[in-house]
Amino acid sequence: MQVQVRYYAAAKAATGVAEETRELPDGATIGVFLDELGSTSPQVFARCSFILNGTATADRGRLLDEGDRLDVLPPFAGG
Secondary structure (H helix, E strand, O other), rough: OOEEEEEEEHHHHOOOOEEEEOOOOOEEEHHHHHHHHHOOOOOHHHOOOOEEOOEOOOOOEEEEEOOOEEEEEEOOOOO
16 A cells, blocks of 8 residues: 655654655554664654644554555654
8 A cells, every 4th residue: 555654854854755655565554654664763763753644643553544644753842
């Protein structure tokens, strides 16, 4: 299945792209998606939060479906 992924800030720097379409196995979760990223800056992705189809989630066990849009948000500092 294909999932649209957008990366922000440190996640964008770690992947080298702002947006991509990822091919994932059917029944994949956010955690499986993170595993698919491999060793690309694990310290960045270990602390990320996500927006799945416009809804914030921290549940890495959340199932992904064909055509989903996943935003990957690293921790942000405010001021």
